[in-house]
Amino acid sequence: MKNVLLSRVLFCTTLASLMVCNVSMAQRNRIDSLQTLLIRDKEDTIKIIHLNLLAWEYKSINPDTSISLSLNALSLNKNIKWKRGFAKLYTNLGNYKMLKGELNAALEYEFTGLSLWEELKDNKGKNRAFENIARTYFSLGDYSRALEYFIKTQKIVEKVGTQNELASCLCNIGSVYLSSKDYQRSLDYYFKALKIAEGSRYVEVQANCLGNIGAVYSEMGNNAKALDYHFRALKITEENRIISAQADNLCNIGNAYYYLNKYTESETYFLKALKIYEALGLDVGIANDLANIGKLYVATGKFSKAEAALKKAIAIENSSGALKELREAEEMLSVLYDTTGRYKLALIHFKKASILKDSLFSAERTKELTRQAMNYEFDKKESLTKAEQQKKEALALKEFQKEKLLNYFSFGGIGLILLLFFFIYRNYRVRQELRLLDIRNRIARDLHDDIGSTLNSISIYSEIAKLKNTEESQRNKFLETIGNSSRYMIEQMNDIVWAVNPVNDKFENILFRMRSYVSELTEGANxxxxxxMDEKCKSISLNMNKRKNFYLVFKEAVNNAVKYSEASEVNVSVNLNDNFLYLKVADNGLGFEVERELENVDNQGGNGLKNMKARAEEIKAVFNILSVPGKGTSVELKMKI
Incomplete structure (x- = not known):
């Protein structure tokens, strides 16, 4: 059950990026000053501004107070009809709802705020809305949409934002990659953010980055190293009185100690975190920590305490709508009942966990839950089988002489069946070996064709560049070509490694990679x-060969549309219908004459079309290109799953 607790570490750590509490004397003075001003304010925009500022000061002390103040400001603004005031209030209300764990309500407020910022053409306001939406999607477990909105945030921040905002954005992108188990990219973004934050002395972002780096190492199983970063983060939050982040780091330290089997230290830090969460009234943190405490008590045999903690966590998560965390708590409760021999209750909570579908519920968790249900059913069947077998043996003893001849035939039949099974098994092993050999050959061919030729060209260009009689301008062109070839080779190797990894058989991982690639490509090209993306597609799985070729056809089509067609719009759709998977990439670019281009494929080596056709044929898919000069191009692929 390790991943259940680790997934809570990620949520808890990332929560530090979202909830920064600095209950200092300066903040208390600001609150007192705003309350004094509100007493004297008239019913105008100034009062709306003061209510909004006061709500923001309370956001990590008491989000309920922030929500109440913002709703009062909204009511006042209905008479004044100040559009910018509406935009700020709706955006901030989404933030407060997110802190409370009311994620669906948070999205409603945030998208309302975004539409108003877009009407006002305010980039900074859009940036805040994009960031809040991304964080809410992250909390809901929709990592592809979270990454999409964080990338939009990064693009705006790089133009008009501060270093602090850029560091926070990079930190949040790192959290998305962490939750997607892309640990190297996650660390890259966290260390970039940490470098900016340390250089500019942004203590909140420093603490968040350090805590998140600790979460990466914890996920990688290096909990001793994780503790070092969590304690560094805790020190910053204590020195600067970042209260809610203190609780998050205490929670993470408790987790690290848990996996180091230091249960006494683990319990100490979990209980410290819980005390702070309860004082702040943060339901998400309370539920998270209670579930961690429940896990700890299961490990230490304190089953009644574990059951009480998990039930409290489930009650809170039921009301907040945090389905991912609710599913994990239900699963943990199922494990508890299974451990204590209460199999009916274990099955009830297993079924509840199964109903709570989440797009990022990992394959390992599904296997674990299935194993528990199977163990329960197997125990029942084994008991019945054993009783029946005993009855049969008693009857067999009485009829032994009469059934002697029949037994001989039975043994002979069993021998034949075993022999048949032996040949079937051997044949299966041979097919598996051939399949593995075919996979190795495909990888070797890809490495030889793409990587080998690219390395050879790099070698040639580097030798030419070293020649003394090579002009400086020409040498620079060769060096630029070497750089481009190296980046291309890295990208190809990344695609090969991704395709081989069996974790990516699930189609939702393919959709996530597709969305990440095309979002970055189109954002960079304006x-x-x-x-x-058809939601039904997430339930299917593809083998390595189909997954690789499907993705590379998509990648080639999108790359051509963005880089060569001069298009201003690109439309991508993936649908599942009648056991067929449909891919369509369409643009409004220059277009071309398909027949002439196909002739170029045969006569002049048009590698793009040729590669897409070859990959489609390899997976027995139907490949079609529709294009009219001046009216764009549509690339379509139909593949049986």
Whole structure:
């Protein structure tokens, strides 16, 4: 059950990025000053501003107070009809609802605020809305959409934002990659953010980055190293009285000690974190910590305390709508009942956990839950089988002489069946070995064709660049070519490694990679992107060969549309219908004459079309290109799953 607790570490750590509490004397003075001003304020925009500022000061002390103050300001603004005031209030209300764990309500407020900022053409306001939406999607477990909105935030921040905002944005992108188990990218973004934050002395972001780096090492199983970063983060939050982040770091330290089997230290830090969460009234943190405490008590045999903690966590998560965390708590309760021999209750809570579907519920967790249910059913069947077998043996003893001849035939039949099974098994092993050999050959061919040729070209260009008689301008062109070839080779190797990894068989991981690639590509080229991903696709799995070729056809089509077609719009859709998977990449670019281009494929080596056709044929898919000069191009792929 290790991943359940680790997933809570990620949520808890990332929560530090979202909830910064600095209950200092200066903040108390600001609150007192605003309350004094509100007494004298008239019913105008100045009062709305003061209510909004006071709500913001209370956001990590008491989010309920922030919500109440903001709703009062909204009511006042209905008469004044100040659009910018509406935009700020709706955006901040989304933030407060997110802190309370009311994620669906948070999204409603945030998208309302975003539409108003877009009407006002206010980039800074849009940036705040994008960031809040991304964080809410992250809390809901929708990592692809979270990454999409964080990338939008990063683009705006790089133009008009501060170093602090850029560091926070990079930190949040790192959290998305962490939750997607892309640990190297996660660490890259966290260390970039930490470097900016340390250089500018942004203590809140420093603490968040350090805590998140600790979460990465914990996820990688290096809990001793994780503790070092969590304690560094805790020190910053204590020195600067960042109260809610203190609780998050205490929670993470408790987790690290748990996996180091230091249960006494683990309990101490979990209980410290719980005390702070309860004082702040942060339901998300309370539920998270209670579930961690429940896990600890299961490990130490304190089953009644574990049951009480988990039930409290489930009650809170039921009301907050945090389905991912609710599912984990239900699963943990199922484990508890299974451990204590209460199999019916274990099955009840297993079924509850199964109903709470979440897009990022890992394959390991599914296997673990299935194993528990199977063990329960197996124990029942084994008991019945044993009783029946005993009855049969008693009858067999009485009829032994009469059934002697029949037994001979039975043994002979069993021998034949075993022999048949032996040949079937051997044949299966041979097919598996051939399949593995085929996979190795495919990888070797890809490495030889793409990587080998690229390395050879790099070698040639580097030798030419070293020649003394090579002009400086020409040498620079060669060096630029070497750089481009190296980046291309890294990208190809990344695609090969990704395709081989069996974790990516699940199609939702393919959709996430597709969305990440096309979002970054179109954002960089200022191309408008429209994507439609059929939710039904997430339930399917593809083998390595189909997954690799499907993704590379998509990648080639998108790359051509963005880089060569001069398109302003690219539309991508993936649909599942009648056991067929449909991919369509369409643009409004220059277009071309398909027949002439296909002739170029045969006569002049048009590698793009040729590669897509070859990959489609390899997976027995139907490949089609529709294009009219001046009216764009549509690339379509139909593949049986």
């Amino acid at each position: 191309v408008t992107l429209s994507m439609h």
